[in-house]
Amino acid sequence: MNKLQSFLTRGQDFWQKFYEKKGKKGVAQVAALGLGLLYLQYQVRKHNGWLKKKSVVNEHIFITGGASGIGKNMALRFARLGAKISIVDVNEDALNQVVGQINSLHGEKAAFGVKCDVSDPQSVKNAIKKCIDFHQKKIDILINNAGVVSGKQILENTDAGIARTMNINTTAHHWTVREVLGDMIANKHGHIVTIASIAGWVGVRGLADYCASKFGAVGFDESLRFELRATKSNVKTTCICPYFINTGMFDGAKSKFPLLFPILSENYATTRIVNAVLQDETVVIMPIILNLSIMVKAIFPTCIYDNMMELFGVSESMDHFKGRQQ
Ligand SMILES: NC(=O)c1ccc[n+]([C@@H]2O[C@H](COP(=O)([O-])OP(=O)(O)OC[C@H]3O[C@@H](n4cnc5c(N)ncnc54)[C@H](O)[C@@H]3O)[C@@H](O)[C@H]2O)c1
Known part of the structure; x- marks a missing residue:
C-alpha cells in the first residue's frame, strides 16, 4: 500500500x-x-487478429459463392474452427469438390452444398431451406460473398451484363438477408457479412457496373447496421472492402505501386476476413493504407482527389484486365 x-x-x-x-x-x-498510441496499438492488435474472438463451434455458417476463391477459403477455415458449413454456388462441380474436401477432413456432416443462383429469390429461398434442414439449425452467420465482374467500359457493356453484375453483387443481398434476418433478430444472435470491395468506395475506369454494385453493397451494409442499431439488436454486421486479391477474378489488373498498394494474396485476405468476423469488426478496408483515399475524398476538393487517383494509377489499374479465362 x-x-x-x-x-x-x-x-x-x-x-x-x-x-x-x-x-x-x-x-x-x-x-x-497518448491517445494516438492507444489507437495505434488497438489497430495493430485488430489487424493481427489479437483482439478477443468469438467461438464459431457448431455455428451454422452460410456462404454464397463458396465454390472458389475467398468463399472456398473461408469455408475451409470456418470448418476447421468447428462450424457447420453451407455453401451455395452456380458452379455445381466446384461446389461439390469443396463440400467433399471439407467432409473428408471434418466428418461427413460438416458441410452441405446446394446449387443456387443468388440473383434468383426463389432459388435462394429453396437453398436456405435445404441447408437449414440438413444441419437442423437456423443460420447463425450469413456471408454474402458471391460476385462477378465484367471489366467493361460503360459503352461496351451489354444490358444483360449490367443487370447480371447488379443482381448478383447487390440485389442478391436483399434476397439472402430477408430470408435469415427475422430469425436472427428473434434469436438475439446472428451475423451478416458483406463481401464488398474498395471499389465500393472509389470509382475506377472500366469498372462502372462493378463499382455501382459494390457502392450498393456498402450502402446496404451500412443501412442494415443502422436498422439493427435502432432496435439495439444483438445481430452483428461486417463489411469487407478489399483491394485486388489474386483469386483469378481480376487477372490482368495491375497496381502501379505494388509496394504501397499490393495485390492481396488469397491466404492473407481470408485470414483477415475470418479474424474480422471473429472479432465482430464493422468495416474492414484492406490494405489499411486505402483508408487514406476515403479520407482524401471526404476532406479535399474533387480535383485534388481525382489527380491523386490518377497519380497513384488507380484509374489505369483495369487497362490490362483479362479476368477469369473460362
Ligand atoms: N478477387 C478480387 O480481387 C476481389 C477484390 C475485392 C472484392 N472481391 C469480392 O470478393 C468476392 C469473392 O471474389 P473471389 O475473388 O473469390 O471470386 P471468385 O470468382 O473466385 O468467386 C466468386 C464465386 O461466386 C460464384 N457466383 C457467381 N455468380 C453467382 C450466382 N449468381 N450465384 C451463386 N454464386 C455465384 C462463382 O461461381 C464463384 O464461385 C466477390 O464478391 C468479389 O466481388 C474480390
Missing part, C-alpha cells in the same frame, strides 16, 4: 512540475500522443 501511495505521489509531482513547465499546451500534446 505504501509503495502504491509513493508511486501515486511521485506521479502527481511529475505531472505538477510538467504542467508548471509546459503549461496547458504541453499537457494537451502529451494527451494527444
Whole structure:
C-alpha cells in the first residue's frame, strides 16, 4: 500500500512540475500522443487478429459463392474452427469438390452444398431451406460473398451484363438477408457479412457496373447496421472492402505501386476476413493504407482527389484486365 501511495505521489509531482513547465499546451500534446498510441496499438492488435474472438463451434455458417476463391477459403477455415458449413454456388462441380474436401477432413456432416443462383429469390429461398434442414439449425452467420465482374467500359457493356453484375453483387443481398434476418433478430444472435470491395468506395475506369454494385453493397451494409442499431439488436454486421486479391477474378489488373498498394494474396485476405468476423469488426478496408483515399475524398476538393487517383494509377489499374479465362 505504501509503495502504491509513493508511486501515486511521485506521479502527481511529475505531472505538477510538467504542467508548471509546459503549461496547458504541453499537457494537451502529451494527451494527444497518448491517445494516438492507444489507437495505434488497438489497430495493430485488430489487424493481427489479437483482439478477443468469438467461438464459431457448431455455428451454422452460410456462404454464397463458396465454390472458389475467398468463399472456398473461408469455408475451409470456418470448418476447421468447428462450424457447420453451407455453401451455395452456380458452379455445381466446384461446389461439390469443396463440400467433399471439407467432409473428408471434418466428418461427413460438416458441410452441405446446394446449387443456387443468388440473383434468383426463389432459388435462394429453396437453398436456405435445404441447408437449414440438413444441419437442423437456423443460420447463425450469413456471408454474402458471391460476385462477378465484367471489366467493361460503360459503352461496351451489354444490358444483360449490367443487370447480371447488379443482381448478383447487390440485389442478391436483399434476397439472402430477408430470408435469415427475422430469425436472427428473434434469436438475439446472428451475423451478416458483406463481401464488398474498395471499389465500393472509389470509382475506377472500366469498372462502372462493378463499382455501382459494390457502392450498393456498402450502402446496404451500412443501412442494415443502422436498422439493427435502432432496435439495439444483438445481430452483428461486417463489411469487407478489399483491394485486388489474386483469386483469378481480376487477372490482368495491375497496381502501379505494388509496394504501397499490393495485390492481396488469397491466404492473407481470408485470414483477415475470418479474424474480422471473429472479432465482430464493422468495416474492414484492406490494405489499411486505402483508408487514406476515403479520407482524401471526404476532406479535399474533387480535383485534388481525382489527380491523386490518377497519380497513384488507380484509374489505369483495369487497362490490362483479362479476368477469369473460362
Ligand atoms: N478477387 C478480387 O480481387 C476481389 C477484390 C475485392 C472484392 N472481391 C469480392 O470478393 C468476392 C469473392 O471474389 P473471389 O475473388 O473469390 O471470386 P471468385 O470468382 O473466385 O468467386 C466468386 C464465386 O461466386 C460464384 N457466383 C457467381 N455468380 C453467382 C450466382 N449468381 N450465384 C451463386 N454464386 C455465384 C462463382 O461461381 C464463384 O464461385 C466477390 O464478391 C468479389 O466481388 C474480390
